[in-house]
Amino acid sequence: SEKVERLEREALTLKKVTDATFPMQEAITEERGRRESMLGHLRDEQDQMDELRNKPDAQFKHDLITRMVGATKDIKLETSVRVAAEQQFVASLESYTKALQEGLRMVNKQVDEEGVRQ
Secondary structure (H helix, E strand, O other): OHHHHHHHHHHHHHHHHHHHHHHHHHHHHHHHHHHHHHHHHHHHHHHHHHHHHHHHHHHHHHHHHHHHHHHHHHHHHHHHHHHHHHHHHHHHHHHHHHHHHHHHHHHHHHHHHHHHHO
16 A cells, blocks of 8 residues: 555655764764863863962962961061060150159258258
């Protein structure tokens, strides 16, 4: 019958198309695998290049932070030394002022006593 013949022709055509496209599908799958492999290698190379490029940056940052920490410690030390020196200066000034006041009291007392004697 005509319907059976048509179905047989369609099945034969489908088989021919499938047979013709199978090698192409295999080639596409193979090419996809090669490209993915190549991309993987390229990514690895790029990662290595990034690491090499970032290494000096990381070293620079580390050195900069080390210097900043050192400078901060030096500033704190200098500040504490200056504060101690200022406190010592103030204490010396207070001691000198007290001694001067005591000396003036003694002079005034002596002047008062001599004034009373006369």
